[in-house]
Amino acid sequence: MDIGQGYLIAIKILVRGRGLYIQLVVSTLLLYYTIFVKHPQIVYLLILVGMLNVLTALLSDIGSHSALFYVLRICGAKPPTITTYVLTIAVLAALIGLVPVIALADFIKVVTALTINIIASTSLLYYVFLTVKKNLVLSIA
Amino acid sequence: MLEVIALLTYSAVLIFTLYYVIRAFKTSHHELREEVVEFRRDILARVVITYKVITGFTRSPLLVLALLMLSACMVLSALSAQYGLAASSINVDGTDIYAVYVGFKELLPLSGVNRYLSEFRYADVNIYIRYVLKHGLELSLNGEKLTAYALVGIPTNMSKHFLADISISDDMLVICCNRSYGRVITLGGINYKVASADPKTVIDAMIFYGIPLLPVEAYLGTKPVVVPPDKVLIGTVPTISKIVNSSELTLTDLVMRFSKEDLERANLTALNELVRRYGGVVEVLRNNTLEILSGYGVPTAESMVSALISAIISSIILLTTFTALQPTVKSAYSRLSSVGIQPWNFTTMLTIFTTLTISAVGILMTAVINQVFGMYSAINSFITFVISAIVTAFFINRKLFNVSTVEVVPTPISNKFNLIVRHPNLCEVFNYISNIIKNDEFFELEDLDMRCDTFDGFLHASCRFRNSWGIGVDLDLFAGKYGGEGVELSFNISTWSIEELSEKQLESVLRLFESKILGGVKVWILVKGT
Numbered sequence: 001m002d003i004g005q006g007y008l009i010a011i012k013i014l015v016r017g018r019g020l021y022i023q024l025v026v027s028t029l030l031l032y033y034t035i036f037v038k039h040p041q042i043v044y045l046l047i048l049v050g051m052l053n054v055l056t057a058l059l060s061d062i063g064s065h066s067a068l069f070y071v072l073r074i075c076g077a078k079p080p081t082i083t084t085y086v087l088t089i090a091v092l093a094a095l096i097g098l099v100p101v102i103a104l105a106d107f108i109k110v111v112t113a114l115t116i117n118i119i120a121s122t123s124l125l126y127y128v129f130l131t132v133k134k135n136l137v138l139s140i141a
Numbered sequence: 142m143l144e145v146i147a148l149l150t151y152s153a154v155l156i157f158t159l160y161y162v163i164r165a166f167k168t169s170h171h172e173l174r175e176e177v178v179e180f181r182r183d184i185l186a187r188v189v190i191t192y193k194v195i196t197g198f199t200r201s202p203l204l205v206l207a208l209l210m211l212s213a214c215m216v217l218s219a220l221s222a223q224y225g226l227a228a229s230s231i232n233v234d235g236t237d238i239y240a241v242y243v244g245f246k247e248l249l250p251l252s253g254v255n256r257y258l259s260e261f262r263y264a265d266v267n268i269y270i271r272y273v274l275k276h277g278l279e280l281s282l283n284g285e286k287l288t289a290y291a292l293v294g295i296p297t298n299m300s301k302h303f304l305a306d307i308s309i310s311d312d313m314l315v316i317c318c319n320r321s322y323g324r325v326i327t328l329g330g331i332n333y334k335v336a337s338a339d340p341k342t343v344i345d346a347m348i349f350y351g352i353p354l355l356p357v358e359a360y361l362g363t364k365p366v367v368v369p370p371d372k373v374l375i376g377t378v379p380t381i382s383k384i385v386n387s388s389e390l391t392l393t394d395l396v397m398r399f400s401k402e403d404l405e406r407a408n409l410t411a412l413n414e415l416v417r418r419y420g421g422v423v424e425v426l427r428n429n430t431l432e433i434l435s436g437y438g439v440p441t442a443e444s445m446v447s448a449l450i451s452a453i454i455s456s457i458i459l460l461t462t463f464t465a466l467q468p469t470v471k472s473a474y475s476r477l478s479s480v481g482i483q484p485w486n487f488t489t490m491l492t493i494f495t496t497l498t499i500s501a502v503g504i505l506m507t508a509v510i511n512q513v514f515g516m517y518s519a520i521n522s523f524i525t526f527v528i529s530a531i532v533t534a535f536f537i538n539r540k541l542f543n544v545s546t547v548e549v550v551p552t553p554i555s556n557k558f559n560l561i562v563r564h565p566n567l568c569e570v571f572n573y574i575s576n577i578i579k580n581d582e583f584f585e586l587e588d589l590d591m592r593c594d595t596f597d598g599f600l601h602a603s604c605r606f607r608n609s610w611g612i613g614v615d616l617d618l619f620a621g622k623y624g625g626e627g628v629e630l631s632f633n634i635s636t637w638s639i640e641e642l643s644e645k646q647l648e649s650v651l652r653l654f655e656s657k658i659l660g661g662v663k664v665w666i667l668v669k670g671t
Contacts (some may be wrong), residue, residue, distance in 0.1 A: 037221040052210045060461045
C-alpha cells in the first residue's frame with residue numbers, strides 16, 4: 001500500500017464520505033442569508049454556523065477517518081503522512097465552510113473564519129487520531 | 142357554628158375511613174403487599190439504570206454540538222425576520238375623499254410624531270385628542286355637579302364643523318347639554334368659559350370615515366359604542382393637553398387630507414414605521430376604497446422562506462449528528478436490554494428524551510430571542526424550532542434510534558450440550574439441579590417434572606424470567622448410561638418470548654440460565670470429586 005501521499009487519501013475519503021456533500025448542501029443553503037438578509041450581525045452568525053457545519057461534516061465521516069488512522073498506524077505510516085492527511089481534510093472542509101461568509105466579510109473576518117475552521121477541524125481529527133493511537137497501543141499490549 | 146359541626150363531622154369520617162382502610166390492608170393482603178413492594182423495587186431499579194444510561198448519552202459532545210447548531214439556526218432565523226402590517230380594504234363608494242387617518246392607542250406627544258409628518262408637508266393635517274379618562278373628572282357648574290369621563294380635543298378650524306355654530310377657542314370648554322349655563326369653570330387654576338353643544342350633533346360628528354368624534358368605549362359586534370356626549374368635555378387640542386397635565390401638545394388621532402395627486406406621490410411607508418413604533422391603525426381613503434393597516438405584523442414571504450431554510454439546515458445538522466450517535470445508542474440499548482427493556486420501550490424513551498432536550502433548548506432560545514430581538518423575530522425562530530423538532534423526532538423515531546427494526550430477529554434460541562459424570566447418584570444430581578432452579582434470583586420456576594433411576598432419568602423445567610414479562614426458559618435434561626461407569630447428561634435449553642425480541646436479548650437470557658446450570662453442575666462435580 002502506497003501511503004506516501006496523505007493528501008490523495010484525504011481527497012478519496014472526503015469524496016466517498018457523505019460529510020462533504022452535507023457541507024456543500026448546508027453552505028449552499030446558507031448563501032440565501034448571505035445574499036438576501038441585510039443585517040449587520042449576520043456575518044458573525046454565518047462564521048459560527050460555518051464552523052459548526054465543518055465540525056458536523058467531519059463527524060459524519062468520523063468512522064472512515066478513524067478506520068483510516070488505524071490502517072495508517074498498522075501500515076507504519078510516517079507522521080508527515082498523517083499530518084498531511086489531517087491538514088488536507090481540515091483545509092478542504094474549512095474552505096467549503098467559508099463559502100457563505102466570503103461575500104459578506106472583509107479580509108480580516110475571512111482570515112479569522114478560515115483560521116477558526118482549520119483549528120476546529122484539525123483539533124477534532126487529531127483527537128480521533130490520538131484515540132485510535134491509544135486504543136491500538138492497548139490492544140497490542 | 143354550622144361550619145364547626147361540618148368540619149368535625151368530615152374529620153371524624155376521614156379518620157374512620159382511614160383507620161378501616163389501613164386495617165383492611167394490614168390483615169388480609171399481606172402477601173399481595175410483598176408482591177407490590179417487590180414490583181416497586183424492580184421498577185425503581187430499572188428506572189435508575191435507565192436514567193444512568195440515558196444521562197451517559199446526554200454527556201456526548203455530539204449532542205451539545207447539535208443543540209448549539211439548533212440555537213445558531215434559530216438566531217439566524219430571528220435576524221432575517223421581516224414583518225409587514227396586516228392590511229384589508231373596503232369599498233366605500235361615493236366618498237371621493239383622499240385622506241389618511243392614523244389612530245394611536247395611547248396619548249402621544251406631538252413632538253414624537255412630528256418627524257414622521259415631515260413627509261406630508263403638502264397635506265392638510267389635523268390632530269385630535271379622543272381620550273377616555275381612568276377616573277371621572279368632577280366639575281361644578283351653577284352648583285350642579287357634572288362628571289366628565291372623556292376628553293375630546295379638536296382643531297380650532299374644525300369646531301364649526303363638529304359643534305354646529307360654536308366657535309371654539311383656547312379659553313373655552315364645551316359640554317354637550319341642551320341647557321345653556323353661560324358660566325365660567327375653573328380647572329387646574331385656569332378659568333374657562335363654558336358653552337353648550339347639541340348632543341345629537343356631537344354624536345353624529347365623524348373625524349374620518351367610520352371614526353366618530355367621541356372616543357369609542359367598546360364595540361358591540363362591529364358597531365362602536367361611544368362615551369355618552371353628556372360625559373364628555375370638548376376643547377381645543379392645547380386646552381385638553383393642559384387638562385391632562387401635559388407640558389406639550391398631545392394627540393391620539395391624526396387626519397391628513399390630500400389632493401388626489403399628492404396622495405399618490407405620498408410616501409405612506411413612513412406611517413407604517415409610525416404605527417409599528419407606537420401601535421395603532423392607519424386608514425387610507427382613496428379612489429373610493431378604504432385601506433386599513435393594523436399595527437399587527439404578519440410575516441412576509443421572505444421571512445417564511447428564511448425560517449424554512451434555517452429549519453432545513455438545522456434538521457440536516459441534527460440528523461447528521463444523531464446518526465453519528467448511533468453506536469452510543471446501540472451500546473446503551475445492549476445494556477438496557479439485559480434489565481428487560483423492550484426495543485419499542487427504548488426507542489420511545491430515547492425519542493421522548495431527545496425531543497424534550499431539543500424542546501427545552503428551543504423554548505429557552507425563543508424566550509431569549511423574544512427579549513433581545515422582539516416578538517416577530519421570536520415567532521420566526523419558533524417556526525424554525527418547531528419544524529426542526531418535528532423532523533428530527535420523526536426521523537430518530539423511525540430510523541436512527543429504532544433498534545427494533547435493526548436488531549429484531551424472531552428466531553427461537555436454544556442450546557444443547559452434554560456432560561459426562563462418573564459414578565453418579567443420578568437422583569441426587571437431578572435434585573441438585575432442581576434446587577438450583579428453584580433458588581435462582583433471575584428465574585422463577587413455573588413447572589418441574591422429574592423422573593430418575595440409577596442410570597436413566599428425565600427432567601423438564603419451565604422457568605419465567607423475573608426481570609421481564611413474557612420471557613421464559615425451558616430445560617429438558619435426559620440422562621443415559623455412558624460406557625460402564627458413567628452417565629451422560631444431555632441438556633437442551635431453549636428460550637421463548639411472547640413478543641418478538643431480538644436474538645441478542647434472547648441469547649442473553651439463555652446464557653444467564655445456562656451459566657447457572659452449568660456452573661452449578663460443575664461445582665457439584667468438584668465437590669463430589671466424580
